[in-house]
Amino acid sequence: MPRPAQPITLYRFTLSGHAHRAQLMLSLLDLPYRLVDIDLMRGEQKAASFVERNLFGQVPVIEDGDFTLADSNAILIYLALAYDADRRWLPADVRVQAEVQRWLGAAAGPLVRGPAVARWQRISGQGDGVALHAASHQLFARLEGHLQQRDWFVGEAPTIADVALYSYTARAPEGGIPLDDYPRLRAWLARVEALPGFVAMPVAAP
Ligand SMILES: N[C@@H](CCC(=O)N[C@@H](CS)C(=O)NCC(=O)O)C(=O)O
Known part of the structure; x- marks a missing residue:
């Protein structure tokens, strides 16, 4: 099974189901990851430093080395293609x-x-x-x-x-x-x- 060179960073809000999707996929694939909480109640997702990561100013976002990716479903596709060598989670058919x-x-x-x-x-x-x-x-x-x-x-x-x-x-x-x-x-x-x-x-x- 391919592994990331370093833990994948997941920017999330604890109550976001979109973010949970991404975390669930990381965990099901047994990938190393670290969580960074973005407080949506305080508007942290609209800070310039975060909008640089996702122009929509939303969680979830992942960083895998030098690759930054927003959108929960895009993240699921990426993780499955990059790290599920058996293609169980996104079959090739x-x-x-x-x-x-x-x-x-x-x-x-x-x-x-x-x-x-x-x-x-x-x-x-x-x-x-x-x-x-x-x-x-x-x-x-x-x-x-x-x-x-x-x-x-x-x-x-x-x-x-x-x-x-x-x-x-x-x-x-x-x-x-x-x-x-x-x-x-x-x-x-x-x-x-x-x-x-x-x-x-x-x-x-x-
Ligand atoms: N299409 C996006 C939607 C993400 C989304 O709606 N995120 C919400 C939290 S569940 C958010 O960050 N909302 C804050 C905002 O829009 O300012 C995805 O699938 O990741």
Whole structure:
């Protein structure tokens, strides 16, 4: 397995599911990494020194030697291509890759627009997130349907699609969106949590 010459730096905010995705991938690949906390509540992500790393002024960002990369899904792709010699997390088959990309799109789109924003509204005190509950439940019902006959989102083993979808799904109850009606989704969360190297996302204080 290829290894980085030195620990990869992950700039993150503890309550960011986007950042947790990146940390989870680092940990599942058993890569050495160090965490640097960026306090979004204090606006540290918009400081000039951080915007140099990500012009959007957002976490997560990684630094791997002289390579700096922002965007959680881009980070998953990079880590899988650079450090997973067996290509288990992003298989070479073009159809599998296209399917993975489809779910990365879901993780960047409806999973953020519904459950992630509802959660952020609640934990930041900017709202109750209720307006987003219907869209979130519609998404989870669709994911539940997809998992009826399968254990993982693509193929028969975990891929970066599962990593991308995990964090904000697991923490949806913090946005007032319980997962009780989605037994297949909960079983999938448990399968991710049982993977060697799994690292949990910090729980938001009520
Ligand atoms: N597309 C980006 C989105 C990242 C994102 O939304 N990060 C949020 C935290 S979860 C952030 O840094 N927000 C602060 C801001 O926009 O000022 C990714 O996948 O990494």
